[in-house]
Amino acid sequence: MTKHKSVLLKETIRNLSIIGTGAYVDLTLGGGGHSLAILNELQKGATLVVFDLDMRAIENFVDLINVVGTDNIKNEVKESKQATAEKNGVNIIIVNRNFNELEDVLSSAKIDKVDGIIADLGWSSDQLGGIEGLSYMNLNEELDMRFNKSDGLKAKDLLNAFGKNELKKMFERYADLRGNQNEIIVNEIIKRREKNSFEKVGELTAIVEENSINLHVRNVNQMHSRVFQSLRIAVNNEIENLRLMLESSLRTMNENAKLEIITFHSTEEKVVKNFVEENKLNLTGGDNGYISPLVEELLINKRARSAKLWVINK
Ligand SMILES: C[S@@+](CC[C@H](N)C(=O)[O-])C[C@H]1O[C@@H](n2cnc3c(N)ncnc32)[C@H](O)[C@@H]1O
Known part of the structure; x- marks a missing residue:
């Protein structure tokens, strides 16, 4: 049902x-x-x-x-x-x-x-809970988000491979994330992946949570939704x-x-x-x-x- x-x-x-x-x-x-x-x-x-x-x-x-x-x-x-x-x-x-x-x-x-x-x-x-990596609640899932599992890049591939400008454009275009918020999230993604590449949902949600004060977010879940929405749109074309x-x-x-x-x-x-x-x-x-x-x-x-x-x- x-x-x-x-x-x-x-x-x-x-x-x-x-x-x-x-x-x-x-x-x-x-x-x-x-x-x-x-x-x-x-x-x-x-x-x-x-x-x-x-x-x-x-x-x-x-x-x-x-x-x-x-x-x-x-x-x-x-x-x-x-x-x-x-x-x-x-x-x-x-x-x-x-x-x-x-x-x-x-x-x-x-x-x-x-x-x-x-x-x-x-x-x-x-579908939120049924597609791997689509929900920000399932912290241990792979950051995949592909609806069609047989082709295309996964969300983690985009996060690990996109240059700074591509990441900024993705968050701006697909979730209206602009200015400081966009800059902070992108910089933190780049900082993190220099140490370890992205694999799991929880690694991305941690970026928003650890920076929630600088990001000036009143509702952390809303910010998760926007970040995940932009990746979903990009991954599924x-x-x-x-x-x-x-x-x-x-x-x-x-x-x-x-x-x-x-x-x-x-x-x-x-x-x-x-x-x-x-x-x-x-x-x-x-x-x-x-x-x-x-x-x-x-x-x-x-x-x-x-x-x-x-x-x-x-
Ligand atoms: C928001 S839901 C539709 C809800 C529906 N109108 C209702 O009343 O329940 C969007 C649906 O479109 C499907 N969908 C998204 N992109 C699609 C595509 N490119 N081709 C076919 N189906 C697609 C999704 O799998 C999802 O089930």
């Missing part, structure tokens, strides 16, 4: 203007909250395509939709990265691939254009994936389709805003171009604090 509380759920569904018989894509299935809400609005003949890199999110969703043959569906996704299911006449395509492969998946399913696409970026609450995903989403949208992106930090926001400007698209939600969660949601879901929903039209 999922612990993940969907962010901006009502706002996302309301602004998607769902056509009951249309084709919709949820690029980030996670705990399945957004997908289930879309599924609720769909009628016989409609299509829902769901993506997640994490097989556990897929298995959880297959259980949630509660259709005949759940084990067969799960096994098929494990073997072929994809399977189909049917619920109340809606065709559901379940995909265990990176969301930047959207066009490939749609063309092999013979879907030319879609009526709406949503992406709720980042990682779900369920999240910004490049976002760019690719936005471009391919645009190519698959019907004339009146909506593309909804939920962002959690300024670098993601910048990528979305540039994409909208470069392609002369329209943002239709809220006064600043995006929709923020209501106070009621902020009170019950910490993760919603930095969330922004961008509703993009052609």
Whole structure:
């Protein structure tokens, strides 16, 4: 069962203007909250395509939709990265691939254009403890953070190899860590690795804890979150994936389709805003171009604090 509380759920569904018989894509299935809400609005003949890199999110969703043959569906996704299911006449395509492969998946399913696409970026609450090195709480874990264990550098590799400027840019871009705080953390990382290279989560959290006075941090955990967030984004190539995903989403949208992106930090926001400007698209939600969660949601879901929903039209 999922612990993940969907962010901006009502706002996302309301602004998607769902056509009951249309084709919709949820690029980030996670705990399945957004997908289930879309599924609720769909009628016989409609299509829902769901993506997640994490097989556990897929298995959880297959259980949630509660259709005949759940084990067969799960096994098929494990073997072929994809399977189909049917619920109340809606065709559901379940995909265990990176969301930047959207066009490939749609063309092999013979879907030319879609009526709406949503992406709720980042990682779900369920994943924090499940991916090695992703949580700052698990001090003895290896600093890995790779979602896909078969390729790419680990978080410890970046920490041990990046030059001073690369480290500074990473913390600034992916966690808005600037000025003295950025300088202190980077200098301490470099000082530490001159003696011993980074291996474990606790070695990185110690840097924030031992320097908390100089860093002027009121909430040490918040600082851990920001440091770990920047490494996670760098390790998993999240910004490049976002760019690719936005471009391919645009190519698959019907004339009146909506593309909804939920962002959690300024670098993601910048990528979305540039994409909208470069392609002369329209943002239709809220006064600043995006929709923020209501106070009621902020009170019950910490993760919603930095969330922004961008509703993009052609
Ligand atoms: C914030 S969660 C989504 C939560 C979901 N909207 C809900 O209501 O529960 C983001 C999900 O996207 C997945 N994800 C992140 N990057 C991905 C990528 N490049 N391709 C496919 N899935 C990705 C993560 O595994 C995670 O499960």
